[in-house]
Amino acid sequence: MKEWSSFVGFVIKEFYHIFRDRRTAAILFGMPVIQLLLFGYAIRNEVQEVKIGIADLSRDAVSQAITDKLLSSGTFVLVENLKSPSELEEAFGSGAMSEAVVFEPASGREIQREGSIDIQVITDGSDPNVSRIITGYTASVIRDYLSEAATALDAPKGVVPVPLMMFNPGLKSVYLFVPGLMALILMLVSALMTSISITREKESGTMEVLLVSSLRPIQIIVGKVVPYFLLSFINVVSILAIASLVFGVPCRGSVLLLMVESLLFIMTALSLGMFISTITSSQQVAMMISLGGLLLPTILLSGFIFPVASMPLPLQVISNVIPAKWYLIIVRAIMLKGAGFSVLLQETLVLVAMTVVLIAASLRNFSERLQ
Amino acid sequence: MKTAVQVEGVTKTFKTLTALSNVSLSVHEGELFGIIGADGAGKTTLFRILCTLMLADEGEAEVLGLDTLKEYRSIRSRIGxxxxxxxxxxxxxxxxxxxxxxxxxxxxxxxxxxxxxxxxIQLEPFKKRMAGQLSGGMKQKLALCCALIHRPDLLLLDEPTTGVDAVSRREFWQMLGRLKEQGITILVSTPYMDEASLCDRVAFLQDGTILAVDTPVGINRLFTAPLFAVRANDKHKLLTRLRSYPYAGSVYAFGSSVHYTLSRATASIEELERYLLESGLQGVTIEKIEPGIEDTFMALMKTDNERLHG
Amino acid sequence: MGEPVIHTEQLTRTFGEFRAVDAISFSVDSGEVFGFLGANGAGKTTAMKMLTGLLLPTSGKASVAGFDVFSETESIKKNIGYMSQRFSLYDDLTARENIRFFGGVYGLSSSTIKEKSEALLASLDLLAVADSRLSDLPLGWKQKLAFSVALLHEPKIVFLDEPTGGVDPLTRRRFWDMIYEAADRGITVFVTTHYMDEAEYCDRVSIMVNGRIAALETPAAMKESFGVTTMDELFIRLVRPGSGETT
Known part of the structure; x- marks a missing residue:
C-alpha cells in the first residue's frame, strides 16, 4: 500500500513537469495536430493547374477536340501555343511549362485511316513524380477520346479494362497519409517525450537522488510511462477527429478497436523511448536518437510512402523491426477496409512482443548506479 | 563506539584518472565528520561509493554496518x-x-x-516559490530538508556550502550542529578550510589520497615549525620581500597578515624585522602564532609542480 | 592613483518590481584591487553584468575604462578582461589552442599570439603540457591559465567572478600572487569571492546588501569602524542584522 502511494506521488510529479513546461506541453499536444494538418494539406499526389504548351502541327478537328478535352479537365492550364517543337527547350528551361503536347501533322487523317494517332507528350523530368502523374493523366484523357471516337466511327474494337480502386475509389492520397501520419506522430511524440524526461533527470542530477531512495527501478520506469500514456490517448482522439472531420477519412471498422490498437502502439513507442533513455545520458543525444533515428526509418521503411513489397530484400527484413510498419497495416485495415480483430491478430501480437521485449531490455539496462 | 562508515583500501579509477587511491577511514556513530579537499580531490567519488551509486575498483566500504555492494538497497533507504x-x-x-x-x-x-x-520554518514564507528561483543558501536548506525527510541514520552531504555566501554557510553549519545533537551521523565534504574546525574529526583529501585524519586540534599538532604572523602596510611588497629573504620557509598571505616560517631554527626575528624595514616597508609587526587548519593543510600538501610534473 | 577606471552614479537595475541593483555609486582607481562582496542574491551578478556591458542599466550613470555603459558597450568589451569560475576555457582544447583561440577572439594578430603564447606558457611553467588537453590539468593550473588568457589583450580592467571557488588553499594564494602582479602593471582588478580572508587581500572592498552598497572601505578601516576583528564577523553583521534570509 505504501509502495502504491509513493508511485502515485511520482506520477503526480510527472504531471507537474509536463504542464509547467510550456514547451513540453506544446510538443505533446500542439505538434500532433499541427503536423497532421500540415502534412495532410501539403503532401498530396493529386496535381492541379499543370502548365501545358500545345504544338498543334495538325490543326484539324481531332487535334482540336483532344486539346479541348485536356484543357476542360481542370488539371491543365494552357500557357502557350507553340508554333514548332523547337521552341520547347526554352519553355521548359525557363520553367514556363511542365508539359507539352505535340500533334504530328495530319493527325485527323491518320486516325481515319489507321485508327491510331501519333501524339508526343513531353514532360519536365526534373521532377519525376509530377512528371509520371501528369503523363499518365494525359494518356488517359487521350485514351478516353480515342475510345469515344472509336465507338462513333465503329472502328477498331479491343478490350478496354475498367479499373476500380477498392476502399479508395477516388484514390485520394489523404487516405494513404493519414494512417501513416498517425503512426509517425504517435511514434515520435511518445518516444521523444519519455526519452527526454528520463535523461533530463540524469542531467539535472535528480536521478542521483531518486536512485538513492527507496524507489525501485520498475517504479521509476512505470511512473514515467503512465502520464505520457494517458496524455497520448488524448492525442489519438484528436488525430482521429481531425482525420474524419477535416480530411473526411472514414473509419469503416470499429473505432473502439482502433483506439485499443493505437494505445498498444503508444505503449510500444513509450517503451522504445524508455529504452533509448537507458542507453544515453544527455537530453541532446536522446533527442537526436528519437528524432533522427526514428523519423527516417518510420517514414521510409514502414510502408508509409514506399510500399514494403517493392523494397530490396534486406530492407524488407529490416522493416519488420519498425513498429510503425505493423501499426500502419492495422490502421489501414481498420479505417479503410473495416477489418476486425481476427484479421489483425498477427500484427497485434508483433506489437505486444516488441513492447514486452523493450520493457524487459529497459529494466535490464536501467542502471541502479552511476558509472 | 559503533562505526557508521568503514572504508578499507578503496581505490577507484576513471580511465587514466585515479580518483581515489587506497583510501581508508572510519566514521563513528553520532559524529560530524568532514572531508576537506579542493575540487578534483576525489570527494564526490568517495561520497558516491558510500551512497552505493558507484562501486569501488578495489577495497571495501561498509555503511551502517551494511556492505555497499550487496546490501545497497537497505543502505539507500537509511541514508540521506x-x-x-x-x-x-x-x-x-x-x-x-x-x-x-x-x-x-x-x-x-x-x-x-x-x-x-x-x-x-525559514523556507515557509517561500513555500509556493519554485525551487529554481531560490537563492543559493535557500536552495541548500531545502535540499537538506529533502534529504532529512525520511529521518535517515546517516547524512551524506557532498559540498553543501560551495558557492554559498559566508552568512548562509554559517547558518548551515549551525543546522548541522543541531542535527548532530539529535543523534544523526553526518559526513560532510567542503573545500572551505575554515569549516574544518566545526567538525568533530576531519580527513584531508588531495588527489585521491588521504593526507591526515584527526580532530581539528590533533591535525594542528602536525604543524611543528614555529609560525609567525607578519604585517606591513604594503601586502604585495611584504610578500615578495619575505620570499626573497634568505631564510624564508613558507610564505602565505592570510587575511590581513602573512603567515611565515623560517627555514632555519636559529634565524632571528629581529634580523627579519630589520630586513623588512630596510626594504622600505612601514608598520612592520611580527608575532608568533598558533597554526590553524589551513596552515597545516598547506604544509601537508604537495605543491602544484609536484602534482603536474611528478 | 589617477583617473577612476570604473565610475558609477546612482546605477540602478530593476526587474519588474524588484530592484536588483538600487542606486549604487562608487569609483575604482586604476591599478586597484577592488573586492566586490555580498550575499547570494544581493545584486553582485547584476551589477557585474552592467559593468561588463552585458546588461543595460535601468537608470543612473556608469563608465568603465572611459566608456559609457549605455551607449559604448562594444568598446567596453574590447577594453576589459573577464574570467569566471563557471566559464573560462575549453576543456577539450589544449593550453596552446585555448590561447590561440582567445587571442583571436580578442583580435590579436597571429604573430602576436604566437609570441605571447610561448612567453605565457613559459611563465606559467606549462611548456611541458602545453599540447595535452586542458581536462588533464589540475584545476589550479586551469584557473591560472584562464586568468592569463583574460589578460592576453592587455585590458585596463579585469573582472574576476569567484575565480578561486573550489580551489585548494595553496593554489588560491598562487592565484592572488598573479592578481597582485597584474595590479602592479597598472591593471585594475575587480573581484568577487566568498572567501572572507581573500577580502583582506583587496585594496578596498565593497559589501552589497539588498541591492545597495552597505560599506565601502579598505578592509582595515572597515573592521575598525565596525569594531570587529575579522571580515567574517563584519560580513555577517552587515548582511544579517536580524535573522532569516531576505531574498
Missing amino acids: YMPGRFSLYTDLSVEENLKFFATVFNTTVEENYELIADIY
Missing part, C-alpha cells in the same frame, strides 16, 4: 544524500519538492516534521 550539484526539481515549488521526497521514501512531511522544523 545531498549531491554536490543542486539536485531538486527546479520546476516544482518548495512545498511540492518536500512532499515528493517524502512520498518517495514512503513517509509524510507531517511524520518527521519536528526534525526539519527549525530549517523549514
Whole structure:
C-alpha cells in the first residue's frame, strides 16, 4: 500500500513537469495536430493547374477536340501555343511549362485511316513524380477520346479494362497519409517525450537522488510511462477527429478497436523511448536518437510512402523491426477496409512482443548506479 | 563506539584518472565528520561509493554496518544524500519538492516534521516559490530538508556550502550542529578550510589520497615549525620581500597578515624585522602564532609542480 | 592613483518590481584591487553584468575604462578582461589552442599570439603540457591559465567572478600572487569571492546588501569602524542584522 502511494506521488510529479513546461506541453499536444494538418494539406499526389504548351502541327478537328478535352479537365492550364517543337527547350528551361503536347501533322487523317494517332507528350523530368502523374493523366484523357471516337466511327474494337480502386475509389492520397501520419506522430511524440524526461533527470542530477531512495527501478520506469500514456490517448482522439472531420477519412471498422490498437502502439513507442533513455545520458543525444533515428526509418521503411513489397530484400527484413510498419497495416485495415480483430491478430501480437521485449531490455539496462 | 562508515583500501579509477587511491577511514556513530579537499580531490567519488551509486575498483566500504555492494538497497533507504550539484526539481515549488521526497521514501512531511522544523520554518514564507528561483543558501536548506525527510541514520552531504555566501554557510553549519545533537551521523565534504574546525574529526583529501585524519586540534599538532604572523602596510611588497629573504620557509598571505616560517631554527626575528624595514616597508609587526587548519593543510600538501610534473 | 577606471552614479537595475541593483555609486582607481562582496542574491551578478556591458542599466550613470555603459558597450568589451569560475576555457582544447583561440577572439594578430603564447606558457611553467588537453590539468593550473588568457589583450580592467571557488588553499594564494602582479602593471582588478580572508587581500572592498552598497572601505578601516576583528564577523553583521534570509 505504501509502495502504491509513493508511485502515485511520482506520477503526480510527472504531471507537474509536463504542464509547467510550456514547451513540453506544446510538443505533446500542439505538434500532433499541427503536423497532421500540415502534412495532410501539403503532401498530396493529386496535381492541379499543370502548365501545358500545345504544338498543334495538325490543326484539324481531332487535334482540336483532344486539346479541348485536356484543357476542360481542370488539371491543365494552357500557357502557350507553340508554333514548332523547337521552341520547347526554352519553355521548359525557363520553367514556363511542365508539359507539352505535340500533334504530328495530319493527325485527323491518320486516325481515319489507321485508327491510331501519333501524339508526343513531353514532360519536365526534373521532377519525376509530377512528371509520371501528369503523363499518365494525359494518356488517359487521350485514351478516353480515342475510345469515344472509336465507338462513333465503329472502328477498331479491343478490350478496354475498367479499373476500380477498392476502399479508395477516388484514390485520394489523404487516405494513404493519414494512417501513416498517425503512426509517425504517435511514434515520435511518445518516444521523444519519455526519452527526454528520463535523461533530463540524469542531467539535472535528480536521478542521483531518486536512485538513492527507496524507489525501485520498475517504479521509476512505470511512473514515467503512465502520464505520457494517458496524455497520448488524448492525442489519438484528436488525430482521429481531425482525420474524419477535416480530411473526411472514414473509419469503416470499429473505432473502439482502433483506439485499443493505437494505445498498444503508444505503449510500444513509450517503451522504445524508455529504452533509448537507458542507453544515453544527455537530453541532446536522446533527442537526436528519437528524432533522427526514428523519423527516417518510420517514414521510409514502414510502408508509409514506399510500399514494403517493392523494397530490396534486406530492407524488407529490416522493416519488420519498425513498429510503425505493423501499426500502419492495422490502421489501414481498420479505417479503410473495416477489418476486425481476427484479421489483425498477427500484427497485434508483433506489437505486444516488441513492447514486452523493450520493457524487459529497459529494466535490464536501467542502471541502479552511476558509472 | 559503533562505526557508521568503514572504508578499507578503496581505490577507484576513471580511465587514466585515479580518483581515489587506497583510501581508508572510519566514521563513528553520532559524529560530524568532514572531508576537506579542493575540487578534483576525489570527494564526490568517495561520497558516491558510500551512497552505493558507484562501486569501488578495489577495497571495501561498509555503511551502517551494511556492505555497499550487496546490501545497497537497505543502505539507500537509511541514508540521506545531498549531491554536490543542486539536485531538486527546479520546476516544482518548495512545498511540492518536500512532499515528493517524502512520498518517495514512503513517509509524510507531517511524520518527521519536528526534525526539519527549525530549517523549514525559514523556507515557509517561500513555500509556493519554485525551487529554481531560490537563492543559493535557500536552495541548500531545502535540499537538506529533502534529504532529512525520511529521518535517515546517516547524512551524506557532498559540498553543501560551495558557492554559498559566508552568512548562509554559517547558518548551515549551525543546522548541522543541531542535527548532530539529535543523534544523526553526518559526513560532510567542503573545500572551505575554515569549516574544518566545526567538525568533530576531519580527513584531508588531495588527489585521491588521504593526507591526515584527526580532530581539528590533533591535525594542528602536525604543524611543528614555529609560525609567525607578519604585517606591513604594503601586502604585495611584504610578500615578495619575505620570499626573497634568505631564510624564508613558507610564505602565505592570510587575511590581513602573512603567515611565515623560517627555514632555519636559529634565524632571528629581529634580523627579519630589520630586513623588512630596510626594504622600505612601514608598520612592520611580527608575532608568533598558533597554526590553524589551513596552515597545516598547506604544509601537508604537495605543491602544484609536484602534482603536474611528478 | 589617477583617473577612476570604473565610475558609477546612482546605477540602478530593476526587474519588474524588484530592484536588483538600487542606486549604487562608487569609483575604482586604476591599478586597484577592488573586492566586490555580498550575499547570494544581493545584486553582485547584476551589477557585474552592467559593468561588463552585458546588461543595460535601468537608470543612473556608469563608465568603465572611459566608456559609457549605455551607449559604448562594444568598446567596453574590447577594453576589459573577464574570467569566471563557471566559464573560462575549453576543456577539450589544449593550453596552446585555448590561447590561440582567445587571442583571436580578442583580435590579436597571429604573430602576436604566437609570441605571447610561448612567453605565457613559459611563465606559467606549462611548456611541458602545453599540447595535452586542458581536462588533464589540475584545476589550479586551469584557473591560472584562464586568468592569463583574460589578460592576453592587455585590458585596463579585469573582472574576476569567484575565480578561486573550489580551489585548494595553496593554489588560491598562487592565484592572488598573479592578481597582485597584474595590479602592479597598472591593471585594475575587480573581484568577487566568498572567501572572507581573500577580502583582506583587496585594496578596498565593497559589501552589497539588498541591492545597495552597505560599506565601502579598505578592509582595515572597515573592521575598525565596525569594531570587529575579522571580515567574517563584519560580513555577517552587515548582511544579517536580524535573522532569516531576505531574498
